[in-house]
Amino acid sequence: MRCKFCDKPAFIKLHYPKMYLCEEHFKEYFERKVKRTIERYKLLRPDERILVVVSGGKDSAVTAYILKKLGYNIECLHINLGIGEYSEKSESYAKKQCEALGVPLHIVRVRELLGKGIGEVKTRRAVCSYCGLTKRYIFNKFAHDNGFNAVATGHNLDDEASFIFANLMNWNTQYLAKQGPLLPGEGKFVKKVKPLYELTEREVVAYALANGIKYMVEECPYARGATTLEYKAILNEMEEKRPGTKINFVKGFLRKKKLFEAELQEVELKECRICGMPAQGKKCSFCNFWGLEKPLEFNGRITPP
Amino acid sequence: MRCKFCDKPAFIKLHYPKMYLCEEHFKEYFERKVKRTIERYKLLRPDERILVVVSGGKDSAVTAYILKKLGYNIECLHINLGIGEYSEKSESYAKKQCEALGVPLHIVRVRELLGKGIGEVKTRRAVCSYCGLTKRYIFNKFAHDNGFNAVATGHNLDDEASFIFANLMNWNTQYLAKQGPLLPGEGKFVKKVKPLYELTEREVVAYALANGIKYMVEECPYARGATTLEYKAILNEMEEKRPGTKINFVKGFLRKKKLFEAELQEVELKECRICGMPAQGKKCSFCNFWGLEKPLEFNGRITPP
Numbered sequence: 001m002r003c004k005f006c007d008k009p010a011f012i013k014l015h016y017p018k019m020y021l022c023e024e025h026f027k028e029y030f031e032r033k034v035k036r037t038i039e040r041y042k043l044l045r046p047d048e049r050i051l052v053v054v055s056g057g058k059d060s061a062v063t064a065y066i067l068k069k070l071g072y073n074i075e076c077l078h079i080n081l082g083i084g085e086y087s088e089k090s091e092s093y094a095k096k097q098c099e100a101l102g103v104p105l106h107i108v109r110v111r112e113l114l115g116k117g118i119g120e121v122k123t124r125r126a127v128c129s130y131c132g133l134t135k136r137y138i139f140n141k142f143a144h145d146n147g148f149n150a151v152a153t154g155h156n157l158d159d160e161a162s163f164i165f166a167n168l169m170n171w172n173t174q175y176l177a178k179q180g181p182l183l184p185g186e187g188k189f190v191k192k193v194k195p196l197y198e199l200t201e202r203e204v205v206a207y208a209l210a211n212g213i214k215y216m217v218e219e220c221p222y223a224r225g226a227t228t229l230e231y232k233a234i235l236n237e238m239e240e241k242r243p244g245t246k247i248n249f250v251k252g253f254l255r256k257k258k259l260f261e262a263e264l265q266e267v268e269l270k271e272c273r274i275c276g277m278p279a280q281g282k283k284c285s286f287c288n289f290w291g292l293e294k295p296l297e298f299n300g301r302i303t304p305p
Numbered sequence: 306m307r308c309k310f311c312d313k314p315a316f317i318k319l320h321y322p323k324m325y326l327c328e329e330h331f332k333e334y335f336e337r338k339v340k341r342t343i344e345r346y347k348l349l350r351p352d353e354r355i356l357v358v359v360s361g362g363k364d365s366a367v368t369a370y371i372l373k374k375l376g377y378n379i380e381c382l383h384i385n386l387g388i389g390e391y392s393e394k395s396e397s398y399a400k401k402q403c404e405a406l407g408v409p410l411h412i413v414r415v416r417e418l419l420g421k422g423i424g425e426v427k428t429r430r431a432v433c434s435y436c437g438l439t440k441r442y443i444f445n446k447f448a449h450d451n452g453f454n455a456v457a458t459g460h461n462l463d464d465e466a467s468f469i470f471a472n473l474m475n476w477n478t479q480y481l482a483k484q485g486p487l488l489p490g491e492g493k494f495v496k497k498v499k500p501l502y503e504l505t506e507r508e509v510v511a512y513a514l515a516n517g518i519k520y521m522v523e524e525c526p527y528a529r530g531a532t533t534l535e536y537k538a539i540l541n542e543m544e545e546k547r548p549g550t551k552i553n554f555v556k557g558f559l560r561k562k563k564l565f566e567a568e569l570q571e572v573e574l575k576e577c578r579i580c581g582m583p584a585q586g587k588k589c590s591f592c593n594f595w596g597l598e599k600p601l602e603f604n605g606r607i608t609p610p
Contacts, residue, residue, distance in 0.1 A: 168473055169543075169550070171557030173564060230546065234539060238474075241535065245474070252476030259478060259564050 012206050016243035023210050030207045034066050034195050041181040043193040048149035050074045051190075053139045054097060054105070056090035056216040058208045059154030061097045063195055065213055067152060068101050074152070077142055079135055080109040082117020086221055093216040100213075108138055108298070114290050119222055123289075127222040130289055137286035138296075141277060143190040145298040150185075155194040158201040161246040162231040164253050169231070176253075176260040187269070188277050198247060201232075317511050321548035328515050335512045339371050339500050346486040348498040353454035355379045356495075358444045359402060359410070361395035361521040363513045364459030366402045368500055370518055372457060373406050379457075384443055385414040386436065387422020391526055398521040405518075413443055413603070419595050424527055428594075432527040435594055442591035443601075446582060448495040450604040455490075460499040463506040466551040467536040469558050474536070481558075481565040492574070493582050503552060506537075 001010040003022035010020035014029075021029060038044050044067075052067060054060040054076045067074050078094035081087050091107065098105035111117040118131045143151045160179070167175050181198075185191035196204060208215060223229075238245045271277070272284035275295035279285075287295070306315040308327035315325035319334075326334060343349050349372075357372060359365040359381045372379050383399035386392045396412065403410035416422040423436045448456045465484070472480050486503075490496035501509060513520060528534075543550045576582070577589035580600035584590075592600070 169554060171554075171561050173561055230543075234543070238535075238539070249474060249476075256476050256478055259567055262564055262567060 011210065012203075014203075015239070016247065018243065026206065027210055030199065030203060031066060031069065033199060035070060037181065037198050038070075038193075038195055041193075041197070043182055043195060044072060044150060044152075046071070048073065049147065050150045050152050051139065051143045051146075051148040052076045052103075052152045053135075053154075054078050054094045055154070056093035056097070057154070058213070058215040059156050059159075059196060059201075059204055061093075061154075061213050061215045062204050062208050062211075063152055063154045064097065064101060064103060065211060066207075067195060068103060075104040075106065075148075077106045077108065077139055079138055080107060080111075081131065081135075081220075082109065082111035083119055083221065084117075086218065087117070089218070090216050093214065096214060106142065108142065110134065110138075113138075113296060125289070131222070133285055133289060137277075137284070140188075140190055141275070141296060142298045144188050144277075148190060150191045150193050152193050152195055154196060156196040156199050156201050156204050157246055157250060158232055158235070160194070160197060161235050161250050162228055164250065165235060166227065166231050173260050174263045177257065177264045180254060180257065197250075200246065316515065317508075319508075320544070321552065323548065331511065332515055335504065335508060336371060336374065338504060340375060342486065342503050343375075343498075343500055346498075346502070348487055348500060349377060349455060349457075351376070353378065354452065355455045355457050355498075356444065356448045356451075356453040357381045357408075357457045358440075358459075359383050359399045360459070361398035361402070362459070363518070363520040364461050364464075364501060364506075364509055366398075366459075366518050366520045367509050367513055367516075368457055368459045369402065369406060369408060370516060371512075372500060373408060380409040380411065380453075382411045382413065382444055382447055384440055385412060385416075386440075386525075387414065387416035388424055388526065389422075391523065392422070394523070395521050398519065401519060411447065413447065415439065415443075418443075418601060430594070436527070438590055438594060442582075442589070445493075445495055446580070446601060447603040449493050449582075450602065453495060455496045455498050457498050457500055459501060461501040461504055461506050461509050462551055462555060463537055463540070465499070465502060466540050466555050467533055469555065470540060471532065471536050478565050479568045482562065482569045485559060485562065503555075505551065 001013070001020045002008065003010055003025050004019045005025045006022060008022035008024070011023040012026050013020050044050065050067060050072055052060065052064040052074050054064055056078070064074060064076055076094070076098050078091055080091045094107075095105060114134075118134065119127050121130065123130065139151050142148075164176065164179065167173065167179075181194045183189075183192040199207075207213075235246055235249075267280050269278040269280065270282070272279035272287055273282050274287040274292050275284060277284050277286075281288075286292075306318070306325045307313065308315055308330050309324045310330045311327060313327035313329070316328040317331050318325050349355065355372060355377055357365065357369040357379050359369055361383070369379060369381055381399070381403050383396055385396045399412075400410060419439075423439065424432050426435065428435065444456050469481065469484060472478065472484075486499045488494075488497040504512075512518075540551055540554075572585050574583040574585065575587070577584035577592055578587050579592040579597050580589060582589050582591075584592075586593075591597075
């Protein structure tokens with residue numbers, strides 16, 4: 001098959017809208033789509049300082065790559081989770097990716113910072129749950145302390161669709177009200193954005209391939225595995241039968257999201273007495289979970305590239 | 306395998322809760338579950354006159370059978386849709402079912418009543434859409450004209466789960482607010498109840514088999530086919546991996562249903578100027594669709610059993 005727009009052989013067959021594209025026209029398509037996502041949801045302004053959280057995986061690598069290519073002012077942050085070899089390999093991928101881009105990379109290592117790696121804490125809480133809590137706190141605090149205007153993450157359409165799907169299937173609707181491509185900043189919460197919100201995992205993989213972006217393929221050994229992957233498989237099955245299922249499902253959700261806002265509790269946020277960040281009780285959930293007595297300070301602790 | 310409660314060989318393996326049951330104990334289980342559904346959702350009172358809508362298929366046949374067995378005061382209504390041989394066969398099954406039960410059966414034939422059968426009307430509206438409209442109007446008007454206190458339909462757990470699932474996937478959330486085992490009566494709307502709300506299709510089939518209930522197996526030739534069946538297949542797939550998925554999904558929905566009520570428009574219902582039934586405009590959607598100039602009257606037109 002030939003590219004829809006030129007004579008070159010097709011590099012990829014897109015299913016929705018259905019078309020064959022050569023490598024160059026696919027890159028163009030992908031970049032235009034990211035640009036449109038940024039514009040449509042008003043994610044970023046040209047003058048903002050953006051912190052891209054890079055895990056070593058494909059999604060965040062592509063996010064950094066494309067934001068840089070689109071001319072945004074970015075720096076990257078890698079959080080080394082302290083999960084043995086998996087984390088060492090992830091860190092080395094993140095380094096290579098940022099070197100290739102010529103973008104400053106900051107590295108925060110959970111074990112150095114908190115004494116224990118993810119998975120080494122004795123707790124009843126699920127590993128993925130406190131890992132998420134820890135990462136979200138660290139990248140927000142890091143961005144806040146160092147004056148970034150936005151944090152960009154690599155979430156793609158498949159991630160978002162399966163998150164919404166899982167929370168609907170289990171009626172955990174309280175998580176849905178704040179779900180979307182843009183979480184506006186408020187107080188000490190730095191704005192969070194997802195530039196790949198409308199791009200499928202398959203498109204992200206193809207874009208990484210087309211641009212020679214190397215990334216960590218292995219899954220985290222603690223990955224929720226089963227459930228999330230199951231839901232992604234179901235959505236892929238539906239997508240195959242009805243191309244456009246995922247994007248229409250997610251866009252439909254954004255139109256109806258306000259229904260779930262009725263469940264948002266009006267919690268008055270206080271300041272955590274340890275770190276001063278927003279907290280529902282006396283301590284924020286991060287300082288509480290890790291039993292901290294003094295705050296993490298990232299101010300000025302920027303790792304040289 | 307043996308029955309969980311006695312020495313007899315197992316007739317069925319239930320998956321959620323997981324247990325093997327002999328024929329007798331399965332019947333007991335099924336009937337207890339219907340009774341509990343009726344009590345939990347306050348569907349019916351012992352003194353009510355109930356109209357069971359029987360299509361000839363398994364679900365409504367089982368509904369009539371079990372309500373009769375539980376001692377309720379029931380009569381049945383069959384709506385012959387005028388879809389060729391399919392409808393003739395359906396009617397004859399409905400007759401046999403009611404004869405076997407010794408329950409009065411009323412028959413309304415769409416073609417006799419309205420001049421055309423379902424599928425013969427020239428319209429842009431999908432067949433299933435105006436068929437649903439027509440059936441709902443007829444059984445409500447019939448029940449209202451003849452003083453019934455409730456209309457019972459055969460909807461089972463799979464029907465309900467796939468309805469909710471489909472409307473979520475497509476974000477047709479406006480249909481969800483009024484979805485449930487009980488739609489209370491209001492004005493000229495007779496109360497609607499679904500006694501099989503918590504029983505799976507598989508259980509209904511097994512119960513029909515255990516009681517020698519004969520029913521129409523063929524699908525309607527206009528059946529939405531694809532979509533609904535696809536969604537049922539997906540839910541069955543999830544159910545197989547995680548027994549209880551369907552019932553937990555539907556119960557979760559009932560807990561959160563109030564979220565969707567925000568979308569209910571406060572429509573002041575008027576009386577249809579043709580038939581006097583509730584209408585949003587000058588005519589109700591039934592009289593409007595069928596272009597009626599005088600009302601259908603079912604009062605006293607009860608077909609002898």
